[in-house]
Amino acid sequence: MVKKIHNPLKIDYKNCIIEDKLLQVKNFENNDIPDLIPVWTLQINPRDSKKIIELIRSLQDKDPISLQHLKRIQKTKDNKFLCVVIFSKEYMEDKDQVITLLQKNDIKYNSISDNVLVPRFAPMIKELVHQWGKKYWPLTWNGNPNDQILNDYVINMDSIKNMLQKIANLSEREYTNGNKFPIVTAFVDPINNNVKIVTTDKRSCKDGFALDHSIMLAIKKVSTLQKMFKENKDPINMTSYLCLNYDVYTTHEPCSMCAMALVHSRVKRCIFIKPMSMTGALRSDSGDGYSLHDTKVLNSKYEVFQWLGDEYANIPELDPNVCC
Amino acid sequence: MTWETIMTHKEHMATAVKLAKYALDKGETPVACIFVDKITNQIVAYGMNDTNNSLNGIAHAEFMAIEQIKLRFSNDHKGFAEFCSNCIVYVTVEPCIMCASALKQLRIHKIYYGCGNDRFGGNGTVLSINNNMSTLGYDGSIFQQKSIPGLYRREAIMLLRYFYVKENKRSPNPRAKLDRNLDTKNFPNINWSQYMDRKLFGQEFGLNNLRNYDSMTDLEDYKSIDWDLIDSHYDSIVRDIKKEIKQFKQKENKKLKI
Ligand SMILES: [Zn+2]
Numbered sequence: 012m013v014k015k016i017h018n019p020l021k022i023d024y025k026n027c028i029i030e031d032k033l034l035q036v037k038n039f040e041n042n043d044i045p046d047l048i049p050v051w052t053l054q055i056n057p058r059d060s061k062k063i064i065e066l067i068r069s070l071q072d073k074d075p076i077s078l079q080h081l082k083r084i085q086k087t088k089d090n091k092f093l094c095v096v097i098f099s100k101e102y103m104e105d106k107d108q109v110i111t112l113l114q115k116n117d118i119k120y121n122s123i124s125d126n127v128l129v130p131r132f133a134p135m136i137k138e139l140v141h142q143w144g145k146k147y148w149p150l151t152w153n154g155n156p157n158d159q160i161l162n163d164y165v166i167n168m169d170s171i172k173n174m175l176q177k178i179a180n181l182s183e184r185e186y187t188n189g190n191k192f193p194i195v196t197a198f199v200d201p202i203n204n205n206v207k208i209v210t211t212d213k214r215s216c217k218d219g220f221a222l223d224h225s226i227m228l229a230i231k232k233v234s235t236l237q238k239m240f241k242e243n244k245d246p247i248n249m250t251s252y253l254c255l256n257y258d259v260y261t262t263h264e265p266c267s268m269c270a271m272a273l274v275h276s277r278v279k280r281c282i283f284i285k286p287m288s289m290t291g292a293l294r295s296d297s298g299d300g301y302s303l304h305d306t307k308v309l310n311s312k313y314e315v316f317q318w319l320g321d322e323y324a325n326i327p328e329l330d331p332n333v334c335c
Numbered sequence: 336m337t338w339e340t341i342m343t344h345k346e347h348m349a350t351a352v353k354l355a356k357y358a359l360d361k362g363e364t365p366v367a368c369i370f371v372d373k374i375t376n377q378i379v380a381y382g383m384n385d386t387n388n389s390l391n392g393i394a395h396a397e398f399m400a401i402e403q404i405k406l407r408f409s410n411d412h413k414g415f416a417e418f419c420s421n422c423i424v425y426v427t428v429e430p431c432i433m434c435a436s437a438l439k440q441l442r443i444h445k446i447y448y449g450c451g452n453d454r455f456g457g458n459g460t461v462l463s464i465n466n467n468m469s470t471l472g473y474d475g476s477i478f479q480q481k482s483i484p485g486l487y488r489r490e491a492i493m494l495l496r497y498f499y500v501k502e503n504k505r506s507p508n509p510r511a512k513l514d515r516n517l518d519t520k521n522f523p524n525i526n527w528s529q530y531m532d533r534k535l536f537g538q539e540f541g542l543n544n545l546r547n548y549d550s551m552t553d554l555e556d557y558k559s560i561d562w563d564l565i566d567s568h569y570d571s572i573v574r575d576i577k578k579e580i581k582q583f584k585q586k587e588n589k590k591l592k593i
Pocket residue numbers: 224226265266267268269270334335
């Protein structure tokens with residue numbers, strides 16, 4: 012994790028743009044409604060707080076859910092006692108287990124509960140800190156959490172430009188050769204550079220059919236390769252599970268089928284060039300505004316960027332009602 | 336809808352459930368489907384989930400069936416498209432968003448399914464791809480597609496529970512005890528209004544069953560579980576279905592000759 016000021020990349024935090032070219036595509040819906048999770052809380056005497064704070068410190072790195080945005084301690088309504096969040100229920104679910112842990116650490120408390128729900132993440136805007144704090148649990152403000160997300164992206168502009176140039180040129184060539192759907196996709200396994208797959212949309216080809224979108228074809232190709240590596244017991248190339256952590260580059264914003272296929276395939280990132288305002292499933296203002304890569308119920312979280320530069324203007328314009 | 340057609344849907348869904356049980360016995364996720372020609376009412380393709388075996392996260396049952404149809408038409412785009420628009424799909428679990436989008440783009444005539452897909456459902460549970468504006472037909476057409484849940488819903492849920500219990504036993508660190516016990520008694524309500532309006536429900540299941548719509552309960556026909564259906568083994572199911580598909584093809588070929 013680099014500090015913001017040490018990041019060599021130019022990041023426009025306000026507009027979520029990296030190096031003036033890559034727009035972070037996010038789901039802006041429901042940002043003012045928190046995702047709530049259950050936590051274990053204790054009611055204690057103020058004089059017993061020291062040991063608990065020690066316990067919280069020693070466990071906070073092990074908790075799969077970061078609770079850094081919570082104020083851990085608040086006074087009870089009658090001001091006599093303290094109420095403390097110890098860890099998430101995700102970290103430990105079984106009450107007996109929690110009680111044993113507390114006993115082992117010699118923690119004194121009046122009562123224990125798993126009834127408290129707290130926001131999973133800090134809110135995106137400062138105004139909500141107070142509002143959520145009052146409604147759920149007191150929060151601290153460490154700046155917009157998205158700033159940190161933007162800052163933490165690992166971006167290699169040269170290799171991105173290189174891949175985008177490749178698919179743009181191929182898209183132009185396909186179009187000249189008569190492909191009515193000049194949509195091109197590249198899948199890159201960042202760990203294993205032997206796996207670099209480039210596919211073109213085949214639905215207007217002779218032996219292609221209606222669902223042969225470039226992303227679907229790429230996923231199929233990866234699985235064929237994986238299977239081959241597995242059968243040949245090739246441990247060097249047999250690296251990942253499905254398309255785990257792959258980078259995807261595609262000329263046009265994917266449709267609902269392809270965007271969901273990327274969720275199923277566990278890719279890490281998708282960079283597209285041309286938005287599809289009617290059929291796209293990633294931008295929050297495309298189509299039905301699905302943002303399938305960033306949907307809480309689907310538990311989906313691949314990174315999506317749209318290239319904003321005009322470098323790849325050679326990509327042909329498509330009919331807006333084409334699913335890509 | 337007449338009693339005969341209701342029984343036909345039931346029969347077809349039973350075939351899909353058997354196929355899902357067969358998949359479970361082979362160690363796959365118990366989700367399966369059949370495609371039926373709406374005119375002749377015959378099975379034209381089948382599919383079972385194949386994600387574990389194929390190392391392909393998108394090898395869902397629906398796609399396996401589509402692959403079969405594709406093979407039949409190889410270069411004939413028009414024939415393929417027309418064929419798909421005459422198909423009714425019976426699938427044990429609600430199609431995920433990806434499959435729902437595929438079925439919509441292919442302009443599949445209609446979909447029947449067993450239980451909802453809480454995590455990924457694309458026909459009403461998470462999203463309603465079948466009725467949206469952004470997923471268009473392969474020809475660019477905007478339309479709405481009927482997708483009807485509830486047929487053998489509890490049996491479909493039970494098969495998934497069988498699978499998770501089995502997976503849990505295999506897993507090196509099984510989750511809490513609670514998960515390991517097989518629940519055979521409790522079933523969530525079905526919020527029909529999430530999937531269809533009252534009018535469509537009446538058309539599909541009869542006006543006398545509208546109370547199930549309002550009380551969010553299973554149809555009378557599917558209230559008690561057909562244990563025989565999900566506890567039997569179906570070693571010859573694939574062979575039987577293949578035979579039926581072959582018969583269908585032969586008839587089609589004859590028609591062409593005339
Ligand atoms: Zn697509």
